[in-house]
């Protein structure tokens with residue numbers, strides 16, 4: 001089989017598995033009407049599958065900052081942070097992120113994916129060990145592969161399982177990086193951070209947490225799980241993204257270790273790529289300010305999340321282990337998930353369809369994500385549509 | 396655990412892998428994990444965790460690149476187990 005034939009074979013397999021399911025992925029969004037509504041297939045659809053947790057995508061402050069930046073600095077930097085792409089805005093955003101976390105250093109990357117690639121592959125290398133959660137995001141996994149370190153997985157959110165694996169490593173623990181996530185992107189559950197911190201300290205390992213989905217969502221000022229659990233000072237490195245609650249694109253790593261700065265000189269995903277555009281940096285700075293002071297947004301978000309989680313549970317759906325801005329409905333098969341996805345679309349509700357192998361443990365998911373911008377009426381409508389559709393899942 | 400040979404490890408693996416075999420298929424040391432047992436990447440990742448616990452060793456995922464058959468896996472486990480003594 002040549003290279004193209006291999007792709008044909010993989011495509012044929014994919015089509016055979018779910019012949020009628022191909023429309024569900026990459027569906028075009030024809031018009032964005034607001035933070036919670038869009039036009040898809042000529043109809044207005046309620047968006048329950050974005051990562052717009054705080055609903056800031058149309059915030060006046062962010063749009064104005066982005067417009068101004070385009071007018072003053074142009075549309076793109078056309079270069080790397082290490083060369084001509086290092087504007088004052090990039091430096092300012094790094095200082096603001098470091099201050100937000102009360103940490104010594106911050107590095108801004110062009111995407112959150114690249115933040116994980118660059119941070120992990122810069123921190124560990126051949127001969128070192130990474131201990132990653134079984135449900136780790138692809139960017140974490142790829143960063144580990146890129147690093148050349150020994151990759152060991154522990155069972156999802158299972159501290160006892162992590163300890164078993166640390167114990168086996170013996171003297172190698174001091175060269176071991178444990179990686180967890182604040183909120184897991186598929187099931188929406190949170191890492192048992194207190195237990196993990198305790199293990200990290202007992203075994204002398206280093207700890208990185210990816211707060212991609214928890215930034216702006218958890219903690220008094222929205223730092224994430226580190227703030228909610230009061231464990232900020234116990235975590236060595238925090239990565240995250242601008243692409244979700246901050247409604248931009250880009251990523252960061254913050255740390256109290258001064259050595260973080262060295263990553264600028266070794267991380268290819270930082271050096272050999274263009275820096276974020278001026279508009280992106282400007283809107284992200286404005287959004288960070290709103291996020292920090294956005295207690296009322298977090299309150300609305302969590303009210304919506306609790307309402308949806310408890311209502312879907314009462315309707316009989318099997319859900320992820322804990323309520324949060326990601327509510328995952330766990331279905332028995334890809335066919336069933338696709339049927340529910342289609343039925344929701346017919347009712348004008350857009351959610352994410354997640355099939356194996358992207359979904360954990362061979363499951364198929366309808367992944368709902370909630371925004372502070374959803375009104376109580378919108379959430380009520382979603383709850384009642386789901387309740388009406390429950391019999392579909394019994395077929 | 397007492398001394399264990401590669402053949403014994405392969406035998407244990409065949410037993411452990413029985414759940415992946417379709418209709419009466421007999422698993423041997425030569426069985427290919429991916430083409431014959433249809434163990435996809437996700438199943439393989441989970442299988443590795445079980446092997447780690449069963450043999451009380453660390454099996455880094457990056458060491459699996461050359462593993463095709465049950466025998467390859469047995470050899471790898473044997474190598475790790477011997478080195479960890």
Ligand SMILES: Cc1ncc(COP(=O)(O)O)c(C=O)c1O
Pocket residue numbers: 111112113114116137139181185210212213241242243249250251
């Ligand atoms: C846990 C996690 N980390 C990192 C990323 C990557 O973020 P970005 O969209 O900025 O590349 C994502 C988003 O998909 C994620 O879910």
